[in-house]
Amino acid sequence: MNRKQLVDQIFSKQSFLCVGLDTDIKKVPECLLNNEDPIFDFNKAIIDATAQYCVAYKPNLAFYECMGVKGMISFERTIKYLKENYPDHFIIADAKRGDIGNTSSMYARTFFEEYDIDSLTVAPYMGEDSVTPFLNYEGKWVILLALTSNKGSHDFQLTADQDGERLFEKVIRKSQAWGDEQNMMYVVGATQGSMFQDIRKVAPNHFLLVPGVGAQGGSLQEVCKYGIIKDCGLLVNSSRGIIYASSGSDFAEAAAIKAEALQKEMAIELNKIK
Numbered sequence: 001m002n003r004k005q006l007v008d009q010i011f012s013k014q015s016f017l018c019v020g021l022d023t024d025i026k027k028v029p030e031c032l033l034n035n036e037d038p039i040f041d042f043n044k045a046i047i048d049a050t051a052q053y054c055v056a057y058k059p060n061l062a063f064y065e066c067m068g069v070k071g072m073i074s075f076e077r078t079i080k081y082l083k084e085n086y087p088d089h090f091i092i093a094d095a096k097r098g099d100i101g102n103t104s105s106m107y108a109r110t111f112f113e114e115y116d117i118d119s120l121t122v123a124p125y126m127g128e129d130s131v132t133p134f135l136n137y138e139g140k141w142v143i144l145l146a147l148t149s150n151k152g153s154h155d156f157q158l159t160a161d162q163d164g165e166r167l168f169e170k171v172i173r174k175s176q177a178w179g180d181e182q183n184m185m186y187v188v189g190a191t192q193g194s195m196f197q198d199i200r201k202v203a204p205n206h207f208l209l210v211p212g213v214g215a216q217g218g219s220l221q222e223v224c225k226y227g228i229i230k231d232c233g234l235l236v237n238s239s240r241g242i243i244y245a246s247s248g249s250d251f252a253e254a255a256a257i258k259a260e261a262l263q264k265e266m267a268i269e270l271n272k273i274k
């Protein structure tokens with residue numbers, strides 16, 4: 001999916017919501033546990049209930065890999081279900097990959113050829129040759145970690161060099177020589193609040209993937225106040241806050257209510273940039 005197609009989806013659905021499919025078997029409602037593939041059945045119900053309110057889905061690979069082959073089958077079935085039934089939704093594999101060049105090429109082949117997913121989160125810390133193999137695919141996106149939502153983001157990402165440039169700024173500045181606004185986004189946590197002003201100084205036009213609304217307490221309003229740009233430029237993710245809104249048999253309906261509430265807030269924000 002290219003940038004124009006993504007932006008068209010955002011404005012037509014009045015939403016820049018990404019629903020995180022962080023499906024933990026320990027949190028799947030009891031009513032599904034005797035099914036053959038409870039993880040897939042849970043995802044399918046969540047997708048069917050929330051698709052009208054969001055433009056993207058983000059399965060986090062950790063939640064599937066931890067179940068071995070069974071988990072990867074659920075992952076693959078989820079991707080296939082999305083592509084067959086909701087082809088206009090942008091899919092993000094949150095896998096935070098990145099290695100020496102030939103190994104990165106294999107990761108790229110996995111996510112962009114084997115699964116044909118739109119985008120992949122990538123860690124930038126091994127440098128250019130670890131990132132560029134992901135950028136050789138037309139219509140696919142690299143989403144580079146820049147300023148993450150967790151407390152540990154302060155350990156390295158906010159550290160400045162002797163010229164006062166902080167690591168997240170260096171990552172964004174240098175990586176702009178590798179990819180562009182059509183194939184590279186950055187991860188910036190919703191918990192970073194007014195830091196979005198600083199992000200927009202170094203990445204005024206790039207899309208940002210913003211996790212941390214909901215369970216981590218990030219503010220959608222604050223993210224928009226400092227981060228939204230003329231074609232939106234934001235994909236805001238919520239995982240636990242949506243998919244675990246209820247632990248009962250009404251889990252999908254409860255997820256839809258949470259997703260709709262976020263979509264309505266997003267419509268207000270999109271109206272401001274019309």
Ligand SMILES: O=c1ccn([C@@H]2O[C@H](COP(=O)(O)O)[C@@H](O)[C@H]2O)c(=O)[nH]1
Nearest residue numbers: 060148149189211214215216238239240
């Ligand atoms: O900085 C980051 C980068 C990635 N994540 C991921 O996003 C979701 C957030 O889940 P919630 O349940 O909405 O908190 C999860 O997959 C994280 O691994 C992040 O939170 N922060």
